Amino acid sequence: MGRFILGRLAATLPVMGVVAVIVFLLLRLAPGDPAAILAGDAASPEQIAEIRARLGLDQPILAQFLSWIGRLAQGDLGSSIISNQPVAKLILDRIEPTLALATTTILFAVLVAVPLGVLAAWWHGTWVDRMVMAISVLGFSVPVFVLGYLLIFGFAMQLRVLPVQGYVSITEGLWPFLSRLILPTLTLSVIYIALIARTTRSSVLEVLGEDYIRTARAKGIGETQVLWRHALRNAAVPVISVIGLGIALLISGVVVTESVFNLPGLGRLTVDSVLARDYPVIQGVILLFSALYVLVNLAIDLTYLLFDPRIRY
Amino acid sequence: MTEPVLSIRGLTVPLPRGADRANAIEGLSLDVAPGEIVCVVGESGSGKSVTASAVMGLLPPILTPSAGEILLQGENVLKVGAARLRRLRGSRMAMVFQEPMTALNPVLKVGAQIDEMLKAHSERLNAEARRARVLDLLADVHLPDPPSLARAYPHQLSGGQRQRVMIAMALANDPALIIADEPTTALDVTTQAQILKLLKELQARRDAGILFITHDFGVVSEIADRVVVMQKGRLVEEGSVDAVLTRPQHPYTQMLIAAVPKAEPPPPRPRQPPAAPILAVRDLTKTYGGRGLFGGGRAVTALDGVSFALQPGETLGIVGESGSGKSTLARCIARFVDPSAGHIRVGGDDIAHCTPRALRPYRRRIQMIFQDPYRSLNPRRTVGQAIIEGPMNYGLSREAALARAARLIDLVGLDAGALGRYPHEFSGGQRQRIAIARALAMEPDVLIADEAVSALDVSVQRQVLELLEDLRERLNLSILFITHDLRVAARLCDRLIVMLNGQIVEEGPTGSLFANPRHAYTQALFAAAPKMRAAETAEATG
Structure with missing residues (x-):
């Protein structure tokens, strides 16, 4: 291990x-x-x-x-050729909004998508299932920038309940911090909700057809118990894989969302550096992303251990 | 007479429209008395498993009983509500399934899965009492070291151990009725014998009624008190085990019993003059694993220095239980897996280690028939396409290949129209005929049959065995016949090899090996194989 x-x-x-x-x-x-x-x-x-x-x-x-x-x-990422600042400092300055957005997005997506997928599988073939699938198709099809601007128009400009754009650090208060993340999180999480809900549904459906589910029913256990105790944990591994994939994809997903909502994060830094051909910054950011990618994958592989005793490393 | 624990009266379960018959079960009536083992026997599609599921209330929604009643200690389980049915399942009736490999939840500990049964139905027991009961149950089914076994996950146990766990689970709440649906079919013969013994012992001790579903008359004669024979959803014969096995009345029962291969080899075929072996295997070894990215890892030796020779026109049986290495041997010879060491001589050339390119001419000369005819044919290709593909790969023209396919399909007993149809239009036995025709189309030197009749019903099994007997005479085939079933091996093979743990433990002509098994393992295999009382009686009288 x-x-x-x-x-x-x-x-x-x-x-x-x-x-x-x-x-x-x-x-x-x-x-x-x-x-x-x-x-x-x-x-x-x-x-x-x-x-x-x-x-x-x-x-x-x-x-x-x-x-x-x-x-x-020697640990030196070099300096920006535009601003002459060290790349490490540029990244550190910009990492907080990106981490905040990525975390809220994945959390929100998982909290919404997994129950949706389980419900769809449980009520397989009924209107619940069809509705979840419809939401999922919609989630896959709507471009991030269209959804982002629609949300800004509705919540920020018409209803005036949320700020239009920008970022405030969590050190300046929870609500100012969260209120500026709600719309970007909604925007960015839609596609992950679609992806994770679909995977959860098919995974749970497959497990519900397994022999040990029939065994559980033959034991006279209630249907809720069958679902909770016997089905969900067995269905977890594919869902975790796709969540891990989602985290990796998120790295590119933040670029557009940060631009739409004017968040000063790594996505924006990448775009700006590419436009200015700021080689050291681009190299530094991409190296960071690839390291994160590898670490996320490792974390996912370790998470499997919690769910499936058959997996041994 | 005491009141039966289970009484099925006039049960009819309709099949969805478009099925091959109107009802899965039609007007079925049977009783199981306390302490009685009733075997329901029939081939696939006879409705025996539907009967079991109906009693447990586990039928899928498309199968809903339309008439009749199922009385469990007088209570009609078809009429009770969902909540009551749940109470009955697991407490008054319990089920043991066919596949111990998949019937247990892989992510829950064995002890927890038995405990769940107690939690659901014996509310009076506290956690400590339940734990003691779980350990008692594990000891009751003769599992070693119950405390540590309760903490194990199913994948850490063997098939036989898992089936014991399933039985312990079924016994947890002392049910009046146990339904066992082919509980030993997936197990090796020696394990099967132990499980059957266990079931008999427990049943004698607890006085539960057992409804035992099986397709195997050998198992019936080992365990049944009474027998119910089903064909196409109807009960065709019923009676005490002795009556049914020795004096079967219904033609279907007679046919089923006659089809069971006898554990008596027929007189040996005239031996051909010894010639150069067509296939010679020397010191063949296969080791799996052991070479991870960072070294280390567990190495498993599946084949350990196996040597034998196959004469032209000979049928050599390779017998062994799961894990004995017999399938690995077949795959090595066919070069589906690469042997770790040793030699495989086909004609004069050693093919054990040659490259895929150099191997190509030999692929044609060794052909294989697989166990599961439902999965070994590509569902999207017609039978004709499947048969001509191989010969055309080796340069035969399409016309010549089609002509050969037509000749072969006739030879295996199907009509020429079969060539244009798809595999799903055929039954299991027909598909296995197609698989044989496909293999023969390559005009191989050696035909490897890997459990080729194991997935078939006995009556179909007999037909396919007859076909193989007929073909080897006509075409002088050299066959490597791999099986776990001694009875099948006895019937077909000239010579036998018995394998254990990747090694050959005994070898000899079938007749003398059956008459006088020398190795302890071979003797154990013979002792464990279910015997047909009927066959013995028939011999005694005839």
């Missing part, structure tokens, strides 16, 4: 190494020149060349890569 965790943590290093190489190369291969963007429209070729030399971008790609990796190995 401890050996498994250590092994998996050790395995993150090669994964991140590969990610580092690919990100570095892709950025260099993509069109666009940070020096030209930095110098502005009126700059002369000499000025641009001078900026390029100052940033070290005139070096061969291999030399640039080695110097970046060398500093990375």
